[in-house]
Amino acid sequence: MSVLLDISHIDMEFPTPKGPFTALRDVDLKIQQGEFVSLIGHSGCGKSTVLNVVAGLYQATRGGVILNGKEVTEPGPERAVVFQNHSLLPWLTAYENVELAVKQVFGKSKSKAEMRQWIEHNLELVHMSHAMHKRPGEISGGMKQRVGIARALAMQPKVLLMDEPFGALDALTRAHMQDSLMEIQAELNNTVIMITHDVDEAVLLSDRIVMMTNGPAATIGEILDVNLERPRHRLELADDVQYNQYRAKVLKFLHERHSKTDVPTTRSMAQKTETTASAMKKDSTSVPESVDNAA
Amino acid sequence: MNTTTVNTGKFYGFRLPQLNSIWLSNAIRLVALPLAGILAFLLLWSVTAQKIDTSLGKFPGPSAVMEQFDALYSEHQRSREKEHAFYERQEARNAKRVAEDPSYVPKIRAYTGKETFVDQIVTSLITVMSGFLLAVAIAIPLGIAVGLSKTLNSAVNPIVQIFKPVSPLAWLPLVTMVVSALYTTPEPLVAKSFLNSMITVTLCCLWPMVINTAVGVAGIDSDLVNVSKVLRLPALRHVQKIVLPASVPMIFTGMRLSLGVAWMVLIAAEMLAQNPGLGKFVWDEFQNGSSDSLARIMAAVLVIGFIGFLLDRGMLALQKLVSWDNSAAQ
Numbered sequence: 001m002s003v004l005l006d007i008s009h010i011d012m013e014f015p016t017p018k019g020p021f022t023a024l025r026d027v028d029l030k031i032q033q034g035e036f037v038s039l040i041g042h043s044g045c046g047k048s049t050v051l052n053v054v055a056g057l058y059q060a061t062r063g064g065v066i067l068n069g070k071e072v073t074e075p076g077p078e079r080a081v082v083f084q085n086h087s088l089l090p091w092l093t094a095y096e097n098v099e100l101a102v103k104q105v106f107g108k109s110k111s112k113a114e115m116r117q118w119i120e121h122n123l124e125l126v127h128m129s130h131a132m133h134k135r136p137g138e139i140s141g142g143m144k145q146r147v148g149i150a151r152a153l154a155m156q157p158k159v160l161l162m163d164e165p166f167g168a169l170d171a172l173t174r175a176h177m178q179d180s181l182m183e184i185q186a187e188l189n190n191t192v193i194m195i196t197h198d199v200d201e202a203v204l205l206s207d208r209i210v211m212m213t214n215g216p217a218a219t220i221g222e223i224l225d226v227n228l229e230r231p232r233h234r235l236e237l238a239d240d241v242q243y244n245q246y247r248a249k250v251l252k253f254l255h256e257r258h259s260k261t262d263v264p265t266t267r268s269m270a271q272k273t274e275t276t277a278s279a280m281k282k283d284s285t286s287v288p289e290s291v292d293n294a295a
Numbered sequence: 296m297n298t299t300t301v302n303t304g305k306f307y308g309f310r311l312p313q314l315n316s317i318w319l320s321n322a323i324r325l326v327a328l329p330l331a332g333i334l335a336f337l338l339l340w341s342v343t344a345q346k347i348d349t350s351l352g353k354f355p356g357p358s359a360v361m362e363q364f365d366a367l368y369s370e371h372q373r374s375r376e377k378e379h380a381f382y383e384r385q386e387a388r389n390a391k392r393v394a395e396d397p398s399y400v401p402k403i404r405a406y407t408g409k410e411t412f413v414d415q416i417v418t419s420l421i422t423v424m425s426g427f428l429l430a431v432a433i434a435i436p437l438g439i440a441v442g443l444s445k446t447l448n449s450a451v452n453p454i455v456q457i458f459k460p461v462s463p464l465a466w467l468p469l470v471t472m473v474v475s476a477l478y479t480t481p482e483p484l485v486a487k488s489f490l491n492s493m494i495t496v497t498l499c500c501l502w503p504m505v506i507n508t509a510v511g512v513a514g515i516d517s518d519l520v521n522v523s524k525v526l527r528l529p530a531l532r533h534v535q536k537i538v539l540p541a542s543v544p545m546i547f548t549g550m551r552l553s554l555g556v557a558w559m560v561l562i563a564a565e566m567l568a569q570n571p572g573l574g575k576f577v578w579d580e581f582q583n584g585s586s587d588s589l590a591r592i593m594a595a596v597l598v599i600g601f602i603g604f605l606l607d608r609g610m611l612a613l614q615k616l617v618s619w620d621n622s623a624a625q
Binding site for chain 2 (some may be wrong): 055056057074075076077079080081083085087089090091100101104105135137155
């Protein structure tokens, strides 16, 4: 399979009154068609920044994002985003929310009847047909997120970007949503980048887990290939040795990164990142299924 | 409440007093206490009024004001009868002349009696709504533009802040002179006094709407703005589909504030501009100085207050009707 999305050596700096704050340094990742990639890391490590750069909502300070051979310069429906807090328009029904996206993307290429069918099809896909004429205020958090996903899917994106899509949901609803997402993924085989800080979610859903170091100047620490058979079932996996090994690896990474207390400040960062970068290379040699595979 | 009584039929007798007391406390809160407040006010008013002597006699108490309400209403009815009779006479006269001479084209003259209190209320309402709607037409587009653009906001904000606290009485002379200079059609569609009052109202009630609309637009959830960016909505569609609905609650809050300001300003403007509305009524009665004048002015005060209250409630009802976020409407 070919590389669909090339996140090429991204640096991201934000201007602050005290000088530029480096959020990301040299984030480099290639994603193939149909791959499900999770970004995992501690809060504030810049996962969302990576996603926003891919979405085109931020412009990288250095480096860039290439989708299908074209550089990403602005947001667009071919990189649909599922936001953490659903961000449905509260004055529109579920149907109308999806309709807004569909009209914008397919207004010229599809007839009215086709668009209606397409909207209904997508709401069906996320099991929301029964409540498609309800407004966000009248449905539960999980249902809102389903509509958010339907809206994103309805744009037929080349890459689906999900920013902690289930972070605000309770554990049971989250499990449901993860199962739904796997179902949809099995059917559509989308290319997905999902941000999460739930280790189980990452292992369960992903083909690859990208683990990010702590910010500032966060970058990719390790990449873990998850070679579990699909379809995956959470109950069967609970006792699966390989699954638990993957889980342990991610946990270990997160734990080790978290215990590192000497977080460099903005000024001295240039040198520090050099050292962490070299340290990371050592790390990656100890994990065979890593960056090399991605390239 | 009903379900508890049904489900616990056994305890009906036990529960009833509690239910009763909820009903009772609601009745006390919503009916009895406001009534008591009004009664206490009337009492205080009539007692105090007795003790105030003015050059026009004693300050009117509630009963004197009630009498004037009666008088104003019967004056209105008498005037309507007169008007009716006038048109009947004119019609009969014209019919007669046409019968005598079929080539005669009858002239129809309008009745030129004095405006009644009811006419003046209507004039005031028309004036205030015209001024208010003109302000809406200016303020909401301006507010949206200011809310969307930080640059424009920085440029416009000082002007808004300076003009916002200006009294209508300061605007009125300027408006009067400008209207006199520019509005010089030989057959004016509306009276100058109407225009003067209306424009003064507009100038004063513009600002709360501009500010609230701008704040509402600037405060739109950034996620919703991002949705619009991801969808690549064109600017106009972005305003129509995202900005306008998202800021409707704030826009209506501004409109309510503005309508309140407009009604207050109107009375002062009408007094000075001599627009035949409630303001002119108050002024004329004051100049008139009869023994009834104070009671009639007091009657006008009550009407002004009551109409202001109704306007606010009407605006609130409208807000609830169009707003998706009813928590903003209280």
